[in-house]
Amino acid sequence: MNKQEQDRRAHLLKMREERLPGIKKNFEELQKRNFNSNFAPGGKDEKLVKKPAKAAAKTTKKATKTAAKTAKAKAEKPDVTEAEKRKVNLSVSTKKGEMVHHQRMLSQDVNAQATQHIIGVPVNKSRYNGYKGAQVTNAQLKSARPDPEAVRIIPIGGLGEFGIGKNMTIIEYKGEIIVVDMGVLFAGDDYPGVNYMIPDIKYLEDNMANVKAILFTHAHLDHIGACRHLLPKFNPLTPIYGTDFTLGMIKKQMSELEDIPELNYCPVDPFKHEQIKVSEHFSVEFIHTLHSIPGNTAIVIRTPNGVIYLSGDWRHEEKPMGVQTDYERIDEIVKKEGITLMLNESTNIDSPGKHPHSEYDVGDNLGKVMDNYASGRIIVSCFSSQIGRIELVLKEAAERGRKVAFSGFSMINNLEVALRSKSIKVPKDTIMKMEDIIKLPDDKVTIVCTGSQGELNAVLNRMVTGAHKYIKIKSTDTIVFSSNPIPGNEPHVVNTVDGLLREGAQVIQNGKNHITNLGPLHLSGHAYYEDHVEFVTRLNPTNYMPYHGEFYMLEHNAEMAENVIGIPRDNIIISDDGDVVELTKDRKIRRNGRITVGNKLYDDADQQVHEAVIKDRIHISREGIFVIILTLSKKTGRLIKTPDIVSRAFIYLDNSEDLIGKIRHYLRTKTDKSVSTDPELKTLKEEIKEDITHILFDATGHTPIVIPVINKV
Ligand SMILES: [Zn+2]
């Protein structure tokens, strides 16, 4: 290296040393400007920034000073001072207390909505509660010792819930358990994204080895709908009893599983009056009773402490379509053995009188519809398990030379099981496939389909929207709702009816005879008040336990038993899911203790949904969600880019520039201040969450779920 070159390098080095502080400073300034360009002069949030340079300088100075004192200060009252230092003026007009109040009210609402079905120790001060109207205390529950000589009746689901469903009952004696029914409950609109719920069977899982038999009263989903989730949990050798149709429906459901379990199905013929000894102490007998599905039964359970009559679902008809309820056998048992305890369903206890008509009347009226609207297609919508109703449609259609096609997954499934178990009579050459029937003239076409409850994805609605593969509603069509809306479904049914009427079609709904001059077109499957009075009188039970119903139904059922039948109040118990009811050796009933019960929630993909997720969904549906993503420098702890803000189901960001500007300003100030006191990320997140919630509440009156995400790079 020559002298000239050496001099040149020395000069450059010197220059660099002289200019280095300047370059550093420029770099820092530049960085600051980039990080917060929105607040820089000309930036879109400029107006929100008050004297940024000075404020920043002050903070930095303070920071250096404080750093020296930190150790000492921390020892004295660290949190208050540090937190105070990080506090940012939020420039809000609402007090924090108002926001907290709003949040508390909101969380109360969300909890109330999300826990309608979840049972801890429910309030039950009914005079039939087994404690003479006093609420059971935790101390009483804790000190409850099971009577070793008592038969224990434990409802796991179906009592006192919001809606009717997930019926399941345990009968237990000296370490032997029998299980009756495994139903689902369809969640209402209050449970966003939840399709159905099933009983939590923890108690049975803990006592699996004791389960001697599983019995099913009938094949409605509120009695068998949980089978595919629950049956695989039991020992596959456990005998499963039910009628042919009921077991057929269960097998159909199980066949939807990927691994179909080999189970010990034991078909029962209720007309044989067989007393099946299912364990050392229990024998069971299935009794044929009328309801709205084939193969329906009640179950008589003989125990060392007397006979229990478990009604299942039932109705009374003077002139039934099929075989009459087996009153003869019931009377025989009542006379010879007596009923020590009757569990009686409560569904229609609020309906006065008796059933005013029979299923035959419904059939006649379906025929009249076909006569009155003879030139067009007839579309009958009913519950898919109403095999008797379907048989009537087939009969009336065949008599008029009409053909019948079926549509809807559950409709076709149920029909298959009914045909296989010989539960339906089908006239010759009447049933056709959908793709063939549409080629016939309209006056030969009858269609039976699902969707009578206004279900969005069911066949009827798909026909309305034009989404059905074969049928689009025409103005010459006549649609019959051979059903009543289940409470809660009314608005959906109205929606479907409106859609049909808009297409110009005729709609014939049950219960609107004054408009259509046709009806009745439906018959409820459950006994009315006077039917209950007659039947309970007939059974003359010593003890009485209403089941299968919401709380008011249980209460009204109990009142009937006391006031009309004359069963002493002390012999009647209204319990909730999980309550242990003991039938003692001296044939008395009493409540004694509780077991763990609850719900498992499932979405329409059969995946379990956690309760916490439901609460979040409800919260978000009401208030929205607000996500802030901050990128801080690992070295300096400062923001190195404008925070990303995501708002969903809350405010539309493009219309909220002022608010977003305010939030960005807050975030910049907050992170600047936090650098000086260097809080844990967790603390910083909490503080940001609270402040942002306050700013949002101040601007909108809502407190969305705020999620701060902090990345350090
Ligand atoms: Zn039923």
Ligand SMILES: [Zn+2]
């Ligand atoms: Zn039922």
